[in-house]
Amino acid sequence: MADKDALVKEVTPRSEDFSRWYTDVIRRAELADYSPVKGSMVIRPYGYAIWELMQQALDRRIKDTGHVNAYFPLFIPESLLKKEAAHVEGFAPEVAWVTHGGQEQLEERLVVRPTSEAIIGTMYAKWIQSWRDLPVLINQWANVVRWEKVTRLFMRTTEFLWQEGHTVHETEEEAQEETLKMLEVYRDFAETELAMPVLKGLKTESEKFAGAVSTYSIEALMGDGRALQAGTSHNLGQNFAKVFEITFQGRDKTVQYGWQTSWGVSTRLVGGVIMTHGDDSGLILPPRIAPYQVVMVPIPRGDWRETVLPHAERIKGELEARGIRVMLDDREEHSPGWKYAEWEMRGVPLRLEIGPRDVKNEQVMLVRRDNREKTPTPMAGIAEHVEGLLETIQQALFDRAVAFRDEHTQHTTDRAEFDKTLEGRPGYVVAPWCGSDDCEAKIKTATQATIRNLPLDPKPSTGTCIECGKPGEVDAYFAKSY
Amino acid sequence: MADKDALVKEVTPRSEDFSRWYTDVIRRAELADYSPVKGSMVIRPYGYAIWELMQQALDRRIKDTGHVNAYFPLFIPESLLKKEAAHVEGFAPEVAWVTHGGQEQLEERLVVRPTSEAIIGTMYAKWIQSWRDLPVLINQWANVVRWEKVTRLFMRTTEFLWQEGHTVHETEEEAQEETLKMLEVYRDFAETELAMPVLKGLKTESEKFAGAVSTYSIEALMGDGRALQAGTSHNLGQNFAKVFEITFQGRDKTVQYGWQTSWGVSTRLVGGVIMTHGDDSGLILPPRIAPYQVVMVPIPRGDWRETVLPHAERIKGELEARGIRVMLDDREEHSPGWKYAEWEMRGVPLRLEIGPRDVKNEQVMLVRRDNREKTPTPMAGIAEHVEGLLETIQQALFDRAVAFRDEHTQHTTDRAEFDKTLEGRPGYVVAPWCGSDDCEAKIKTATQATIRNLPLDPKPSTGTCIECGKPGEVDAYFAKSY
Numbered sequence: 001m002a003d004k005d006a007l008v009k010e011v012t013p014r015s016e017d018f019s020r021w022y023t024d025v026i027r028r029a030e031l032a033d034y035s036p037v038k039g040s041m042v043i044r045p046y047g048y049a050i051w052e053l054m055q056q057a058l059d060r061r062i063k064d065t066g067h068v069n070a071y072f073p074l075f076i077p078e079s080l081l082k083k084e085a086a087h088v089e090g091f092a093p094e095v096a097w098v099t100h101g102g103q104e105q106l107e108e109r110l111v112v113r114p115t116s117e118a119i120i121g122t123m124y125a126k127w128i129q130s131w132r133d134l135p136v137l138i139n140q141w142a143n144v145v146r147w148e149k150v151t152r153l154f155m156r157t158t159e160f161l162w163q164e165g166h167t168v169h170e171t172e173e174e175a176q177e178e179t180l181k182m183l184e185v186y187r188d189f190a191e192t193e194l195a196m197p198v199l200k201g202l203k204t205e206s207e208k209f210a211g212a213v214s215t216y217s218i219e220a221l222m223g224d225g226r227a228l229q230a231g232t233s234h235n236l237g238q239n240f241a242k243v244f245e246i247t248f249q250g251r252d253k254t255v256q257y258g259w260q261t262s263w264g265v266s267t268r269l270v271g272g273v274i275m276t277h278g279d280d281s282g283l284i285l286p287p288r289i290a291p292y293q294v295v296m297v298p299i300p301r302g303d304w305r306e307t308v309l310p311h312a313e314r315i316k317g318e319l320e321a322r323g324i325r326v327m328l329d330d331r332e333e334h335s336p337g338w339k340y341a342e343w344e345m346r347g348v349p350l351r352l353e354i355g356p357r358d359v360k361n362e363q364v365m366l367v368r369r370d371n372r373e374k375t376p377t378p379m380a381g382i383a384e385h386v387e388g389l390l391e392t393i394q395q396a397l398f399d400r401a402v403a404f405r406d407e408h409t410q411h412t413t414d415r416a417e418f419d420k421t422l423e424g425r426p427g428y429v430v431a432p433w434c435g436s437d438d439c440e441a442k443i444k445t446a447t448q449a450t451i452r453n454l455p456l457d458p459k460p461s462t463g464t465c466i467e468c469g470k471p472g473e474v475d476a477y478f479a480k481s482y
Numbered sequence: 483m484a485d486k487d488a489l490v491k492e493v494t495p496r497s498e499d500f501s502r503w504y505t506d507v508i509r510r511a512e513l514a515d516y517s518p519v520k521g522s523m524v525i526r527p528y529g530y531a532i533w534e535l536m537q538q539a540l541d542r543r544i545k546d547t548g549h550v551n552a553y554f555p556l557f558i559p560e561s562l563l564k565k566e567a568a569h570v571e572g573f574a575p576e577v578a579w580v581t582h583g584g585q586e587q588l589e590e591r592l593v594v595r596p597t598s599e600a601i602i603g604t605m606y607a608k609w610i611q612s613w614r615d616l617p618v619l620i621n622q623w624a625n626v627v628r629w630e631k632v633t634r635l636f637m638r639t640t641e642f643l644w645q646e647g648h649t650v651h652e653t654e655e656e657a658q659e660e661t662l663k664m665l666e667v668y669r670d671f672a673e674t675e676l677a678m679p680v681l682k683g684l685k686t687e688s689e690k691f692a693g694a695v696s697t698y699s700i701e702a703l704m705g706d707g708r709a710l711q712a713g714t715s716h717n718l719g720q721n722f723a724k725v726f727e728i729t730f731q732g733r734d735k736t737v738q739y740g741w742q743t744s745w746g747v748s749t750r751l752v753g754g755v756i757m758t759h760g761d762d763s764g765l766i767l768p769p770r771i772a773p774y775q776v777v778m779v780p781i782p783r784g785d786w787r788e789t790v791l792p793h794a795e796r797i798k799g800e801l802e803a804r805g806i807r808v809m810l811d812d813r814e815e816h817s818p819g820w821k822y823a824e825w826e827m828r829g830v831p832l833r834l835e836i837g838p839r840d841v842k843n844e845q846v847m848l849v850r851r852d853n854r855e856k857t858p859t860p861m862a863g864i865a866e867h868v869e870g871l872l873e874t875i876q877q878a879l880f881d882r883a884v885a886f887r888d889e890h891t892q893h894t895t896d897r898a899e900f901d902k903t904l905e906g907r908p909g910y911v912v913a914p915w916c917g918s919d920d921c922e923a924k925i926k927t928a929t930q931a932t933i934r935n936l937p938l939d940p941k942p943s944t945g946t947c948i949e950c951g952k953p954g955e956v957d958a959y960f961a962k963s964y
Binding site for chain 1: 515522524526531533550552554557558559562575576577578579580592594601604620624627640641643815
């Protein structure tokens with residue numbers, strides 16, 4: 001863009017204002033933009049390429065665990081949404097309503113799906129007859145709409161993209177097993193692909209999905225010490241099966257209700273990646289989801305188009321032959337320094353500089369985005385070396401995020417310390433909790449912190465409830481969150 | 483499904499009622515289903531798997547020609563849609579209107595996108611400043627909504643899935659080149675992947691896209707002799723650029739309007755594949771887009787689980803190692819005969835039968851879905867043989883469709899023959915046309931046939947206009963269409 005030079009310089013330092021830094025980076029790196037529709041964003045090609053890489057990595061895992069994709073309607077008749085009482089109560093305040101089609105007013109209003117339990121449950125009731133039809137293991141990639149008052153690019157927008165899995169099982173045990181299996185798929189995906197360490201755990205009653213028996217989540221810690229709910233997996237029990245009449249003839253010939261789960265992650269993960277890894281110079285992308293893993297910048301000295309460029313192109317070919325995604329930036333109108341800053345802003349994990357002297361010495365300069373380490377590296381065997389280095393960077397980003405989380409996780413049994421920690425130094429504060437909604441709500445009012453989740457295999461609590469002083473049921477993870 | 487046996491027997495013969503056959507096949511093969519939302523369909527996993535394979539093949543071509551993917555909002559403010567006069571006139575009668583968000587009435591109504599020229603044009607105006615920003619070559623995969631009164635699974639539904647490319651160029655010539663390039667991409671995709679021969683051509687004025695300068699299409703001939711518009715590519719000229727203010731500073735420093743194109747294909751292609759290749763036994767899928775390319779049916783005689791199944795599993799592994807998609811149907815509750823009919827209904831290109839005698843003779847039986855040819859084939863080298871056979875089947879389906887089209891294309895300069903042909907024996911009728919909208923409209927009223935498109939490199943017309951008798955401008959392709 002013509003005004004890019006000016007724009008890049010405008011990014012607010014991360015330490016100064018994390019929230020503005022976040023928005024600046026997204027706009028300067030051209031990940032996304034505001035749209036003329038209030039609360040809706042445009043995902044620009046560079047941001048969408050990150051999402052596509054995420055989709056591929058997650059879709060593979062979803063299919064490897066036996067699921068298939070399908071597509072259900074965008075619109076849900078009002079009467080269907082209303083069938084499950086808790087569900088409609090949770091979602092009705094935040095849906096978009098379609099009232100007219102063409103020139104005519106509709107007999108029944110339609111909701112633009114905020115999630116698809118209602119429409120999918122209706123179809124499952126039609127498709128499932130016998131225990132032989134189970135399990136049904138279906139996922140869909142789709143857009144959903146939730147009417148948000150306060151929005152934030154990628155994190156909270158009126159429309160967003162996600163996948164939602166919806167399964168039906170023969171027994172309660174199988175549904176619970178599926179719920180935890182997909183939670184583990186999400187953990188593995190987040191940690192392996194996004195280099196984003198997460199806590200797996202159980203949501204409290206007050207934070208669970210509208211209509212679920214129980215909700216599990218993966219929670220990640222962002223660079224400003226706030227937690228992000230990065231994915232959820234719900235055990236729906238028979239709640240939806242009963243209202244949508246999802247029944248089957250069991251092995252014993254009796255008619256039974258199906259046991260269901262649903263689970264999803266969304267484009268908010270792109271926001272999570274930015275806030276986990278980025279720095280004052282912009283984005284830092286984990287190599288596995290970087291649209292370009294290597295940017296090559298030739299140094300334009302002398303007759304570089306004849307002397308340097310052919311070597312650059314050969315190396316590019318060698319890298320691509322190994323499946324590495326490469327951008328060779330040979331534009332004449334920008335200086336190398338401008339290009340360094342530009343591709344740092346865009347978070348490319350590795351820069352490869354090559355000039356006339358490098359060619360003479362049969363080497364290139366490699367510069368890591370994560371720690372800025374510069375290493376002259378022989379041209380011979382460069383592709384194999386780069387491949388290994390990208391893995392190293394992926395691991396280093398993960399390790400750094402784990403260290404950050406550990407530094408920002410504090411255990412306490414003392415209320416004064418609890419309050420002080422949540423004021424001065426954000427992150428997780430792990431503290432005993434008695435299990436009551438009431439205490440949870442009071443803590444939220446006092447500190448703005450909520451229980452992110454409860455450990456999956458809880459150990460005995462270490463003390464008395466941080467709010468009421470009754471015996472602690474479990475040590476809960478408190479944090480301020482997005 | 484429990485009632486599948488009953489259902490499969492119910493498919494209406496293709497020759498008896500093509501339209502009912504089409505719907506029966508879709509439902510029995512579980513490609514799609516009606517939904518509780520009027521005019522909207524559910525794409526079931528088997529149908530969606532076909533769409534995913536189509537997407538992959540087309541997405542690769544879209545990216546190989548330099549385009550990138552992005553995502554734009556589902557909703558379009560009414561005022562934006564109204565900016566281009568022809569565009570709003572074409573689409574306003576068939577859009578869904580969102581009037582309420584949450585509990586509140588919106589200040590401005592939103593349209594659920596029927597196509598995205600308006601919202602994308604608005605963003606392009608913001609992003610493009612200089613000729614250096616051009617060309618912009620963006621595609622999106624998305625759902626769109628058009629309020630249809632009469633619907634038909636895959637062919638015409640209120641909501642459908644598609645891709646829409648939207649490009650901006652520096653010159654009129656480049657935009658025209660892009661328009662024809664993408665038309666050729668569609669032709670290659672349809673013929674290579676779907677084995678569906680198409681005619682590339684120019685739409686007449688009355689059939690062009692609302693807001694375009696010119697529309698090109700690929701047209702395919704269905705098994706009942708009706709034509710299907712299978713993809714379109716539009717040269718938008720500066721029509722949208724002028725109303726959305728998409729300007730750039732040119733090489734000569736003057737401010738100019740961009741030149742645009744847009745192009746799309748949709749899930750209606752799944753319908754096209756069904757109607758191009760299917761027969762009385764159900765679907766016939768071209769191997770390249772078949773979710774399962776080979777179905778293996780072990781013959782359950784004697785201790786077949788010990789004697790036959792291990793061989794079947796070994797062969798499955800050999801096939802999969804070559805990237806062939808295989809279903810090994812070892813269910814005990816169904817007979818081989820039932821399985822043959824079931825997988826024929828689902829259109830699997832090749833069946834591999836293996837029983838105790840085959841194992842003894844170190845062979846298997848291969849049965850082609852397209853021509854039912856049965857060939858005993860040695861186990862040794864089976865994977866390589868199957869790979870070749872799948873290519874043969876792909877080509878055979880294409881050749882058969884070409885032959886069908888040629889048989890159903892008739893040239894005439896005589897009006898009586900023209901009318902009679904369109905009555906008794908459907909297909910294309912190629913006849914001289916003077917170029918007037920009026921003649922085109924009269925022919926449509928009289929025969930129900932429309933001009934599908936005009937040849938890209940028109941030869942001189944062979945006679946006088948089939949309607950008015952004035953000199954023919956071009957020989958046009960007339961047909962009844964979907």
